[in-house]
Amino acid sequence: MAIRLGILDQSVVFPGLSPQDTLRYTVELAQLAERLGYESFWVSEHHGTPFSAGPSPEVLAAYLLASTSKIRIGSGGVMLQHYSPYKVAENFNVLSTLAPGRVDLGVGRAPGGMPLATKALQSGKEQQTLEDKLAELDVYLYGPAGEEHPLAGLQAAPLPSVPAEVYVLGTSADSAELAARLGYRYAYALSIHNNPEVAAAAFAAYRAQFQALRGRQPEALLGIAVVVAPTDEEAAELAGEGVNVRITFEDGQTVNVTSLEQAEIFAKQAGKAYTTEVKKSFVVHGSPASVRQQLLELKEKYQVDGFIASNHIADVEKRFRSFELLYEAASSIEPYAVQA
Template structure:
């Protein structure tokens, strides 16, 4: 099977930019991804963060579908823990009716923000179903209605599309891989968030070993990672800068990944808990197109994945575009 490529864009508001400009660049990148022949383009969900303009992936996906023609557009991801599966199904059934066969519903397990945004999103919520239970409900609503023994029997998330959105599960741990396997979903491991190679290896092994083929699907493993390609090694290293990955462990045992020690401190403060933080250099695949291609093929082999999704955090938009163009050139010139 040929290796497929996608882009995950976080609509980052870089210094000197407005949120409107950041969203405008997201639109341009989706159109670029389509022109380059990438498989899909995903947008993220972040809350209470002035540095991220993508608070509502459903709304942004709708606009991106209208501004493109063929490429798959989706969420990377919708944070289902905050929402009613019924409303998520309605949103994505509308999207799938507008653009049949082009909509991906990536589900994330992270909060997408600090504790106060989680509190605000879940204000008034009386039921706290597990993510697994919510996924079962969501799947029913995307494809029809519940059975007669369900309390909401007969309920439909209209309009029911001819081609419902495809569900993907996103994660950074073995538990997310296990859940994706049980539900028979494609699984994307976010190496750009949890840059622990051993965690990624075990997650993908767990996913393939326990995959439920009862629905007729085959496992589809996706690796999401940070990539920066440039015309020279020196430029790539300069663009990569000094990004850090900080893993926060609260006293309760809950873990979360943030981008700085300041964010770690704020997260713990809002959670009202003591914490420990582990700081790592961000794992960014960087270099010339040939060097990057070599490394990406090594990662494909290492994790036995079917697809790579790139996130490229470069403030200079033209150099971000150049990075994606170089990636395309690298694999066109030397087919995998």
């Protein structure tokens, strides 16, 4: 099977950049990814933080679809706990009608932002489990709702000829089992939760429990941070000393952030006692030849179908160059055709 390669861009507002600059670079990176031959380009959802300019992936995806012509565009992901599944289905049905066969809908269960923003997003809303919301979303993506549904006959018009491909995003075996039960595609974010044992268990559970609902086939992607440079030494310098910080609150809630500064802000807004666990970020890095070998090893280790790659290189030119070299490395493994 040909290896798949996509990009996740988190629209990080690096020092010295404005949000407008950041979003312009997101658009330019998507256009570069299409020219190179990447299969997909996803954007993330982060609320109430000055570190990201991307709180609305569906809005940004619409602009990116209009700014490209072939590459798949999607969310990595929509934080479904905040929203009505019906409205999410409407948004992505419109996108899929405008760009048939080019839309991915990644869905996550994390808050995707700071506690105050979460409170604002969920104010007055009835709380449901992610599984219930995903099942509801599935009804509306393919609609209309059947006779057994409380809103029988309702559909999230327009119904596209090719609905968005749904991915469950996660960092645990629970998320993998949920994706398997509902017959959705699955992406594990090793870039967020660097725990190889958990990742292996998640992919094993997904493959073992997958249900082929609506004729869908299993597909597993690994989300990784990747830095590629002409030499191993330069790549190591660019990769830096990033960390993942896992916050555990007294009530058992856990949240992953990327710095102790963000952890302190998050905990202060949450107003709960907490502990933190700091781990060095897992970053695939090196020259194209070195990264090619690392990708092969990861693909074999986790038995995945492909990768969603991100990086946090502050220098725009070097960040774009890294993605150019990454595609070179991946293409040397096994070339593939971009979907039309």
